[in-house]
Amino acid sequence: MPRIVYYVASSLDGYIAPADGSLDWLSAHESGGEDYGYAELYASVDAVLVGRRTYEQFLTFPDWPYAGRPCWVFSKRPVKAASPEVTVTADTPERAVSVLDALGLRRVWLVGGGQLAGAFRAAGLITEYIVTVLPVVLGAGTPLFAAPGPREDLRLVDSKKYVGGLVQLCYRRQPERPRR
DSSP states (O other): OOEEEEEEEEETTSEEEOTTOOSHHHHTTOOTTOOTTHHHHHHHOSEEEEEHHHHHHHTTSSSOTTTTSOEEEEOSSOOOOSSTTEEEEOOOHHHHHHHHHHTTOOEEEEEEOHHHHHHHHHTTOEEEEEEEEESOOOOSSEESOSSOOOOOOEEEEEEEEOTTSOEEEEEEEOOOOOOO
8 A cells, every 4th residue: 555645834723725725824934945855755755646726726836846746636526637647536535545556656645735635534544744834823724634534643753843933743653553
């Protein structure tokens, strides 16, 4: 099974985007060439997974941000693929992971958004969480996980403090304990 990594930036109050969906709040915290582990993460993944709204926002960028990686866009509505690397799917997270596994993909970045991350978390499919907490309270917006899910016990495997007050936390799922 591929390892699903949710690498995301979050406000202190748990939002990955403000109510208007903009990304401006992120650029205010960019620091002199620091990539917060992005290049290392991107080099380690075989594919990316995005929700429809996140995908549509990426289409407004001057360049496709995931060139060289297959990308699955999750949507229940028809969406046009921006490149041959893009696959639009209405599959459940479980079915999508089966497809990724059949393709031999080992590590996959769950880019977001919150609804997609919530669906993958509820299905117990996220194996690693890398959350960079920015020193801002947005007050409202897209939550880190839009859907409720079961309790997950996580193990902190790394933490980093960056200039400007950002903190990156890396958690992995604990192995499931046998039920008595």
